[in-house]
Amino acid sequence: MTPRLSPAAVPYVLLSPFVVLFLVFGVFPLCFSFYLAFQSWEPTAGLSAMKFVGLDNFAFAITDEWFWKSLKNTVWLAMVSGIPQHLVAIPLAYFIHTSFKRSRNMVIGAYFLPYITSTVAIAMMFSTLFSTDYGLINQALLAMHQLPGLAWITPAQPVDWLGQAENVKPAISLVVFWRYVGFNTVLYLAALQTIPADIYEAATMDGAGRWQQFWFITLPSLQPMIYFGVTLSVVGGLQLFEEPFILTGGRGGTDQSGMTTAMYMYRTAFEFNDFGGASALSWLLFVFVALLTWLTNRAFKPRGPSA
Amino acid sequence: MSSATSAPSQLAPRAAYAMVALGAVVMLLPFYFMFVFASHSRTEIFNLPPPLFFGDSFMANMEILTTKIPFWRSLGWSLYVGLASTALTLLFCSMGGYAFAMFDFRFKQPLFTLVMGTMLLPSFLGMIPSFMIMDAFGWIDQPRALYIPGAASAFGIFMMRQFITSAIPRELIEAARMDGCGELGIYWRIVVPLLKPAMGTLGLITFIASWNNFIGPLIVMRSPEMYTLPLALRSMQSPVNTEWGAVMAGSAIATLPLLVLFAISSRRLIDGLTAGAVK
Numbered sequence: 001m002t003p004r005l006s007p008a009a010v011p012y013v014l015l016s017p018f019v020v021l022f023l024v025f026g027v028f029p030l031c032f033s034f035y036l037a038f039q040s041w042e043p044t045a046g047l048s049a050m051k052f053v054g055l056d057n058f059a060f061a062i063t064d065e066w067f068w069k070s071l072k073n074t075v076w077l078a079m080v081s082g083i084p085q086h087l088v089a090i091p092l093a094y095f096i097h098t099s100f101k102r103s104r105n106m107v108i109g110a111y112f113l114p115y116i117t118s119t120v121a122i123a124m125m126f127s128t129l130f131s132t133d134y135g136l137i138n139q140a141l142l143a144m145h146q147l148p149g150l151a152w153i154t155p156a157q158p159v160d161w162l163g164q165a166e167n168v169k170p171a172i173s174l175v176v177f178w179r180y181v182g183f184n185t186v187l188y189l190a191a192l193q194t195i196p197a198d199i200y201e202a203a204t205m206d207g208a209g210r211w212q213q214f215w216f217i218t219l220p221s222l223q224p225m226i227y228f229g230v231t232l233s234v235v236g237g238l239q240l241f242e243e244p245f246i247l248t249g250g251r252g253g254t255d256q257s258g259m260t261t262a263m264y265m266y267r268t269a270f271e272f273n274d275f276g277g278a279s280a281l282s283w284l285l286f287v288f289v290a291l292l293t294w295l296t297n298r299a300f301k302p303r304g305p306s307a
Numbered sequence: 308m309s310s311a312t313s314a315p316s317q318l319a320p321r322a323a324y325a326m327v328a329l330g331a332v333v334m335l336l337p338f339y340f341m342f343v344f345a346s347h348s349r350t351e352i353f354n355l356p357p358p359l360f361f362g363d364s365f366m367a368n369m370e371i372l373t374t375k376i377p378f379w380r381s382l383g384w385s386l387y388v389g390l391a392s393t394a395l396t397l398l399f400c401s402m403g404g405y406a407f408a409m410f411d412f413r414f415k416q417p418l419f420t421l422v423m424g425t426m427l428l429p430s431f432l433g434m435i436p437s438f439m440i441m442d443a444f445g446w447i448d449q450p451r452a453l454y455i456p457g458a459a460s461a462f463g464i465f466m467m468r469q470f471i472t473s474a475i476p477r478e479l480i481e482a483a484r485m486d487g488c489g490e491l492g493i494y495w496r497i498v499v500p501l502l503k504p505a506m507g508t509l510g511l512i513t514f515i516a517s518w519n520n521f522i523g524p525l526i527v528m529r530s531p532e533m534y535t536l537p538l539a540l541r542s543m544q545s546p547v548n549t550e551w552g553a554v555m556a557g558s559a560i561a562t563l564p565l566l567v568l569f570a571i572s573s574r575r576l577i578d579g580l581t582a583g584a585v586k
Contacts, residue, residue, distance in 0.1 A: 015402070015418065017402060033433065121558035125340065125341045134355060139357060182334065186580075186581050190581060239430070278435050282434065
C-alpha cells in the first residue's frame, strides 16, 4: 500500500518545481550577478582569481564612451521602432474592427505572423533584402524614385543600409517595427472588443461622425491598453539584442552604430572576457529600464476620475 | 444629388481597404522572398534584377548547407529541445496552476505575487551568472541547459491557473476526494484531461519559443555539433562570401514548421500569446 499524500501538503508538492527552478536559475543568478559587479574577474583564470574592486566596474562603465553610445543607440532604436508601431497599430486595429468581417482573421494573421517566426531567420532574410547593390529594398526605392511625385522622398542612389553608420539604426528599426506591429494590433483589437456597442449607437444618434467617435470614444477607452502596450514596447525595446546582433554580424556595425547595451554587455562578457564589467553594465541597464518604465507609467497610466 | 455626397465617403474606406491589404502583402513579402531565394544560388540572388520567382537551385543550396554545417543534426537538436521543453513546461505549469487555482494554503498570496514578479525581471540580468551556473553544473553543450531552467514559467502557471479557475468546478475535485481518489489521481485523471485545450495552446507557444530561442543556445551551446537551428544558421554568416542561397534554404526549412503550425492554429496562438494582456 502506498502512503497517501495529505491534501494539506499537496499545494507545496505541486509548486516545488517552480520554487526549486526559481531559486537555482532565478534568485541565485541575480544575487551572484550583483556580487560579480563588484569583482574583477576573467573566467579563464579560474574562480580563485576573483578580486574585489569596489565600484571600479561602475566607474569604468560610466566613463566608457562605448557604454554611452550603446545606451544612445538603445534609446534611439526603442523610440524609432516603438512609437510607429503604436501609431500604426491603433488606427489599423480600429479599421479592422469596424470594417472587416469575412477576411478579418486572414488579415490579422498576415500582420501577426512575423511575431512568431525566428528572429535569426528573419534577420538573415532582411540582410539580403538590405544589400546595397542588389537588395530588393534598394531596388524598390530606386524604382519609386522614377515615379513622378515620389522622387523627393526616395533616394536617387542605392543606400548602404548595413555598412554606413547613419543607416544601420533605421534598418534595424524597420525590422523590429515589422516584427511587432501585428502583435500590438492584436492587443488593440482585443481592447476594442470590450467597448460596448451602445456607446457608439448613442453617439451616432447624437450626430457624432466617425472621426469624432474615434477621437472621443475609442481613443479614451483604449488608454489602459495603450499604457500596457507602450510599457511592453519600452521594456522590450530597451533589451533589444537579437535583431541588431544578426544584422550587424554580432559586431555592432560601423562605428558601433547598431550596438545596443544588451549587445555590449554580451560582448564585454563573452568577447572581452570581463564578467565583472559585464555584470555592472547589466545592472546599469536594469536601473535605466526601471527608470524609463516609471516615466512611461507617469505619462500613460490611466488616471482615476478624481485625479 | 446623393451620389455627389456619398462618393468621397466611399472613396475613403476603399483607399483604407487598399492600404490595409497592401500592408498585409508587405508583411508577407519577406517570407515569400525567403522561399524564392532558397531556390537560387548566391550569384542569382545578387543579380539585377533580383529573382522574383522560384528557381531550381534548392538542392544545390542544401548540398552547400549540409557540407558547411551539420544542418540535420541541428534540426534534430532543435526538435529535441523543443519537445522536451514543451513536455516539462506542461507538467510543471499545470501543477503550479492547479495549486494556485484549487488550494488554499499559507504563503499562497506571496507565492503568487512572486510568480507574477518573475515576469517583470529582465532576462539579460541573469545572462552572465546563468552561464556560470551552467558551467559549474557541467551543463555547457547539454540540451538540458536549454529546457530545464525556464520550465516552470510564470506565463504558463498564470495561464493554467486562469483556465482551471474558469473551467473546473471545485466541487468536482471535492467529490473525487470524497470518493477516495488519491491526490495524484485527482491531478492526473481529472485535472489533466480537462486541461487539454489550455495545454494545447501553452504547448504550441512553448515549442515555438524554444524553436526560435537564440540567446539561450548562444550562451550555453559552444560546440558546432551541439548548435540548434538559429545558431547553426547564424554560423553561416561571415563578413565576406556568405552563402546566401544556402542560408535562405536553411532559414526556409526552419520557418516552414512555424508556418504550418500557424496555419492550423492561428486563432489559438494569437489568443494565447496576447492572453496575459487581455486577462
